[in-house]
Amino acid sequence: MAQKIYETVIGLEVHVELATKTKIFCGCSTEFGGAPNSHTCPVCTGMPGSLPVLNKQVLEYAVAVGLATNCNITQYCKFDRKNYFYPDNPQNYQISQLYLPICRNGHVEIETAAGKKNVGIHEIHMEEDAGKLIHDEWEDCSLVDYNRSGVPLIEIVSEPDMRSADEVIAYLEKLRLLIQYLGASDCKLQEGSMRADVNLSIREMGAPEFGTRTEMKNLNSFKAIAHAIDGERARQIELLEEGKAVIQETRRWDDNKEYSYAMRSKEDAQDYRYFPDPDLTPIVVSDEWLSEIKAKQPEFRTEKIARYQKEFDIPEYDIDIITSSKHMADLFEATVALGREPKKVSNWLMVETMRLLKENMMDPEDIKYSPEHLAALIKLVDDKAINGSVAKEVFEVVFKEDVDPVQYVEEHGLKTVNDEGALRKTIEEIVAANPQSVEDYHNGKEKAIGFLVGQTMKAMHGKADPGMVNQILKELL
């Protein structure tokens, strides 16, 4: 019997935490951390008599993401209540959108080894995050922290258009970049500011109907997503080959065991009794405001790459890396705008910055130093005020603490000594103290001069201009 060929069909539900300063329906801070329940008020703890008021920035971000993903914006939209009892949800209903989500019918273009394709976006809706339950095994009780309660989220629901883990990751990367470029979120999977639930089914290649799907949750990295997709595909194929049926259910991925297990089946599905939230008036996105948001849309990555290719004489590879992070691209452009050569700026980003990011396990978004300080450092090198090795040393401090390199070099006496008299005097002493090396040099051992340069640099604490040292040495010898 011929081996059957299966196709994987994947749709994604992606939750993105928006980068607003305050929560979606109250003025509490969205800042991460803080003592439990320190970022709370009567609204986000569901106290009797409290009422929600929409944070307009949330709406603006949601509309901006919708525009960036080619969605239709629902200019008259509403919030609905999703009713379910759980202690992390202080009102026992979540304010979300079901009937009239803010964005519908969009798409993004993705590119994989298999080529380019569009992934459809079914809808994007706004909702509030829940609090966090902490189970205290010792005291045998559960505690609730409502600091996250009311943090704004958007949920981006794709069409079932993806066929492989590669496509899923390309889609997520694409969303991440679009949203980061908009400044609407930092989209960090590990930290939970971007969360993806994978809906997956399989069918025989060419079959007209979709198979029964499962939903997988708790996927905290691209790696976990890829593994979970491969694992779930294999599990479903095995079931079908054994003549069993796939059950529609929610499964939880365990990244350590690299295995998913069933959380709840469709039969347990709750009736959320959605209905329009009477505490929030319908939202009207005016034509004027919509065009304002449109006008504010930034240059996205594809456009940026094209412009860099035209404007800057730097390698394609550099452009690819730099534009893969909005923050890095901003840093690059700002430093160039301060008068530094693009190639040099790019080098500092590509070599030293990437090395330090890797060493410290940081993302490009975490780069702390300012373009002013990078520009100042490059200028110090350009002006020969410091040499290359000192520059690297100073850069590490700039990277870590964003110090002013000019001031730092001054305070730590790292400036290259350009006083020829003093340098000549030191070299004369070195030459006098190393007759053997001098002789070796005269006997044609070119290497000997390297030793003398090294000795001089050491005596000068690395602050001499190597070119000048070479020149004086050759004169003296």
Added chain:
Amino acid sequence: MNILAYSAVELSTAIKEKKITVREAVEAVLDQIDQKDKTLNCYVTVDSAKAYAQAEEIQKKIDAGELAGPLAGVPVAIKDNMCTKDMLTTCSSKILGNFIPAFTAEAVERLQAAGAVIIGKTNMDEFAMGSTTETSAFGVTRNPWNTEHVPGGSSGGSAAAVAAEECFFALGSDTGGSIRQPASYCGVVGLKPTYGTVSRYGLIAYGSSLDQIGPLTKTVTDCATVLETIAAHDSKDSTSVEREDTDFTKALVEDVSGMKIGIPRDYFGEGLDSDVKTAVLAAAETLKQKGAIVEEFDLPLVDYAIPCYYTIAAAEASSNLERFDGIKYGYRTESYEGLHNMYKKSRSEGFGPEVKRRIMLGAFVLSSGYFDAYYLKALRTKALIKKAFDEAFTKYDLILGPVAPTTAPVLGSSLSDPLKMYLGDIYTIAVNLAGLPGISVPCGTDKAGMPIGLQLIGDCFQEKKLIQAAYTYEKTCGGFSIAAERER
């Protein structure tokens, strides 16, 4: 003069004229409560220590000229579904029996800023669900006119407290008639403002799209004064509206000449008590004598108002009351096994039967498979009712009718037949569905001596017309209060 016989505005004037002190006013009210409230049970909470402390503070401000408003120094009672910081707020429910809010409702704060002295919190139907104040977890409130009768509801405690002179005025809330109907039963003035006029921030929600806070007072002047004080846009309430015409006391003008008043025939049909009918039509005649143009017209769809209301209000209530789960505050059952058992037991023990009935009804009409047939249909009906009123207001300035089909029923006669009780809301409910303002003004008594209320309904934001007509009627009839009755 007997301090208690003052209206709120008269009392404040007397205080400012140094005829009496704020403390004396508070004392008079607390004495009255001591004497009467054991029988009447208007209050769930009386906080005399806080009242005296406020009295002292307010007196100082009045003496220093910092408080000159018409409510400065006046003792007020607050319905127990409005949050008061550091003061028990129970909604007359066991589930909130120990609940002390961390903040004060916006409307109450506005009264405090105007120098009113909070005496305590008044009894109500549990979570404002009921028409008699008999569903309270803390005992029934009795009607001061005849203690065998109910005071109406759900703001029964507030209405009875005003009628019994246990306060000078009170705040109530009205979702389907809960201010106007008890005002009518207790012979006081009660006004439900246009939806969005008074902030709902701090009002523990029953039916969020219908709830409005409003005054219960001895006179129309007090009513306009209190409304003027509490009506304001509030950025904490998304449904709060911005309006500039909140100088309601300007409408205290004795003149209805040329005012067009429509009487819906549908409001005078079957089920209306003949004494009530006679009194209300006599009131219409009085306004006609004063120059109003009064005519009958048809207001269809009234029959649909009750099912429409009970669907929408119950749906919203079922969701609004989900937060009472025994986790964060309020009543939690003594013993339980696991989370869901705790939810079930806390809520089963914490809520009374009428609240449970409405939660179940609301959950049912929102559940999948029934949502379209009930909830959505109710929303469409609501829109049609609004449209019918819109049409009426192209012809009339005001609509006049009874507040309730009968006067206050005797205690214990209503709860056994909830459907019949629901039908009693027929004349008040449509006003909430359409978001309109409505006022109840005393217009006589029935053969048994129980008060009857006249209802005037205005178009959205037309409270001034209501006040002007009610004021004219009150002046013409020489006022009508429990004190006047007593002296008669």
